[in-house]
Amino acid sequence: MTLGLSEMEQAALALSMSASAQAVLWSLPLAIGLGLLLGTKRFPGHAVLNAVVHLPLVLPPVVLGYLLLVLLGRNGPIGGPLYELFGWRIAFSETAVIIACAIVGFPLMVRAIRQSAEAIDPRYAQAARSLGASEARIFASVTIPLLAPGLLTGTTLAFARAVGEFGATITLAGNMPGRTQTLPLALFTVTQSPGEDIAALRLCLISLALAGTALLASEALGRRLSPREGLAA
Numbered sequence: 001m002t003l004g005l006s007e008m009e010q011a012a013l014a015l016s017m018s019a020s021a022q023a024v025l026w027s028l029p030l031a032i033g034l035g036l037l038l039g040t041k042r043f044p045g046h047a048v049l050n051a052v053v054h055l056p057l058v059l060p061p062v063v064l065g066y067l068l069l070v071l072l073g074r075n076g077p078i079g080g081p082l083y084e085l086f087g088w089r090i091a092f093s094e095t096a097v098i099i100a101c102a103i104v105g106f107p108l109m110v111r112a113i114r115q116s117a118e119a120i121d122p123r124y125a126q127a128a129r130s131l132g133a134s135e136a137r138i139f140a141s142v143t144i145p146l147l148a149p150g151l152l153t154g155t156t157l158a159f160a161r162a163v164g165e166f167g168a169t170i171t172l173a174g175n176m177p178g179r180t181q182t183l184p185l186a187l188f189t190v191t192q193s194p195g196e197d198i199a200a201l202r203l204c205l206i207s208l209a210l211a212g213t214a215l216l217a218s219e220a221l222g223r224r225l226s227p228r229e230g231l232a233a
Contacts, residue, residue, distance in 0.1 A: 006199070008178070008181070008186060009186055009199065009202075011177065011178050011181070012185065012186035013186075013206065015094070015097065015182050016163050016182040016183040019094065019097045019098045019101050019162065020105075020163045021159065022098050023101035023105060023158070023159075024102075024105065024109070024155050024158050024159050024162065026098070026102060027109065027158075028151075028155065031106060031113055031154065032113055032151070034049075034110050034113075035109070035111075035116070035147075036147075038053070038110070038117075039113070039117025039118040039120075040117050040118070040122075053106070053107055053110050055107075056104055057107045060167065061104065061166065061171075062171050064104070064167070065167055065168035066171055068099065068100065068103065068168065069091055069171055072091050072096070072099070074091065091172060091173070092176070093180065094173075094180060096172045096174075096180065097173045097180050097182060100165055100168040100169040101162035101163075101169070102162070103168065104162060105157070105158030105159065105162040106158065108157040108158045109154035109158045110154070111154070112149075112150040112153045112154030113147060113150040113151060113154050114150070116146065116147045116148075116151070117147060120143070124142050125142055128141070152221040153218050156217050156218040157218050159214060160210070163182075163207075163211070164184060164207065165182070165184065166184040166185065169184070169185065170185055170188075183207060184207070186203055187200060187203040190203065
């Protein structure tokens with residue numbers, strides 16, 4: 001089922017979904033670590049680290065994309081050595097799309113996980129330790145289940161944010177149909193072409209449907225898994 005999409009639009013939709021999913025999966029372990037650290041520990045530099053993690057939420061996306069381009073371009077401090085040593089070209093590639101999606105969605109994941117971590121009663125872990133459970137088992141059987149509301153809400157919101165990402169993507173990855181053109185970039189392209197009003201409306205409706213579904217899913221998961229709901233049940 002193509003919904004009347006052209007080949008270019010189908011490729012853009014597929015790339016948006018694939019890149020967003022990969023961005024969430026690759027950044028989830030770090031998001032869990034930082035969410036737990038920020039939610040359960042207080043240390044010198046806590047506020048600074050929290051601000052750095054959430055910086056992508058307040059930076060203009062084009063500025064964020066430019067900073068990533070400076071770092072990851074062929075002459076950048078990260079992209080240069082990767083290209084020279086391994087021949088990896090990050091900027092203007094599908095990898096760049098995934099990185100842009102990961103960066104813009106990452107703060108939403110960390111924030112949701114941190115809020116769940118702050119609500120965890122440390123006595124659960126203490127009780128598990130008193131019964132001889134290892135730290136790995138405590139993490140898998142106690143911490144992760146208690147983090148479930150934040151994990152699911154955060155990943156859903158991060159995925160939705162990644163699907164709608166525009167500014168950082170077009171700056172770091174460009175707008176190449178079939179290679180780096182995502183759904184928002186395809187919408188931008190058709191709005192610049194005369195007589196493409198129907199295509200623009202179609203892509204706009206698809207974007208609204210994806211965003212709305214993600215938000216509704218996030219809300220439903222948050223309510224279903226919240227401790228308050230569990231007690232009420």
